[in-house]
Amino acid sequence: MERFFQALAEFPPSSVLDLGGANQANVSFLTNLGHGISPDNVLHYLDRIWHNPELSASRRREEFFDHALNYHAASFNGALVWDTLEFLPEDLLDSFIKQLHILLNPGAPMLILFHGSERESNIQSWTYRIASTSMLQLAPLEVRTRSRYYSNTAIERIFEGFRRVSFFLAHNQIREVLVIR
Amino acid sequence: MSPITPRSMDNDGYGRTSQASIGKSVIVKGQICSREDLYFDGELEGTVELQENKLTIGPNGRVHANIKAREIIVIGSVNGNVEASEKLEIRKEARLVGDIRTTRIVIEDGAFYKGSIDIVKQDVSRTPQQPATAQVQRPQVAATAAAGLGSASTTMAGVPINNELKR
Numbered sequence: 601m602e603r604f605f606q607a608l609a610e611f612p613p614s615s616v617l618d619l620g621g622a623n624q625a626n627v628s629f630l631t632n633l634g635h636g637i638s639p640d641n642v643l644h645y646l647d648r649i650w651h652n653p654e655l656s657a658s659r660r661r662e663e664f665f666d667h668a669l670n671y672h673a674a675s676f677n678g679a680l681v682w683d684t685l686e687f688l689p690e691d692l693l694d695s696f697i698k699q700l701h702i703l704l705n706p707g708a709p710m711l712i713l714f715h716g717s718e719r720e721s722n723i724q725s726w727t728y729r730i731a732s733t734s735m736l737q738l739a740p741l742e743v744r745t746r747s748r749y750y751s752n753t754a755i756e757r758i759f760e761g762f763r764r765v766s767f768f769l770a771h772n773q774i775r776e777v778l779v780i781r
Numbered sequence: 782m783s784p785i786t787p788r789s790m791d792n793d794g795y796g797r798t799s800q801a802s803i804g805k806s807v808i809v810k811g812q813i814c815s816r817e818d819l820y821f822d823g824e825l826e827g828t829v830e831l832q833e834n835k836l837t838i839g840p841n842g843r844v845h846a847n848i849k850a851r852e853i854i855v856i857g858s859v860n861g862n863v864e865a866s867e868k869l870e871i872r873k874e875a876r877l878v879g880d881i882r883t884t885r886i887v888i889e890d891g892a893f894y895k896g897s898i899d900i901v902k903q904d905v906s907r908t909p910q911q912p913a914t915a916q917v918q919r920p921q922v923a924a925t926a927a928a929g930l931g932s933a934s935t936t937m938a939g940v941p942i943n944n945e946l947k948r
Contacts, residue, residue: 615897620886621893622871622892622893622894622895623888623890624887624889624890627886627888627898631886631900632900636897636898636899636900637897637898638896638897638898639894639895639896640895641895644893696877727890738906739890756787765782771893
């Protein structure tokens, strides 16, 4: 996470996308650094739209992107993706990554977390609250079914259209991935 | 359409006087301007302007409007841009979609918000000196169905596990 904020500091005060939804800690932390923040609760839209059995496959894709990540191109100089990718359906992943690429400016950092071991299919989801550039507080949400396990090789493949992918290991088996657009 | 000027009530149920109130059965289409605090619990499509006063959107309030006020408390639903010159509170039952511009913001756990947040410095000439930053609130643990895991703090010191792969 420190590397994320170091990369973010390369930009003038700007807007950061937070895919974990709105929480006081992240709003306070980022705005105290002089940045704006755009919370976007992707898991909320997954539950309401993507997993809605009444919508056709094409309709739900359209609806999902009508609500999630619906910003102008090059709107952000950073993105906090947290563990969102672990819960994205595989048939949504490519479009999602492409949209992130569109929304971020060149050089913008993305922080993505992957946690748990390969064996676990149902994992704890969390709210991630930034306490400092090196400290996160995790508040438990519901247990969710992970779409798939991502090896480091798989992660590199997903982000092959980006400039750089770096891997770090934090506590509790959490892998931090820093991606530079 | 002419702006609506709500009638005052002697007691607003919050122990304050001189607050106008619009109840949950009222539907407004147009512009609301007020020179006193307003509690709005109905349905609104239009704009709301209370430059020097406080606006509370009640739990039944459903507002599709851009809002400007000194202080704004959202308990119900707002779809529109919100500008609060002093403070904005988004309560846990609230749903707010739109861009925010304010000096201070409080977001309770459980509140739904989507948009962009821009914290601006307070106009020093109008009010006493106050920190021109977002208010820090102690984290509240969100409700969970998980068993026995509780909250955790983790230091994201980030030990590299592979060499950085540059492209």
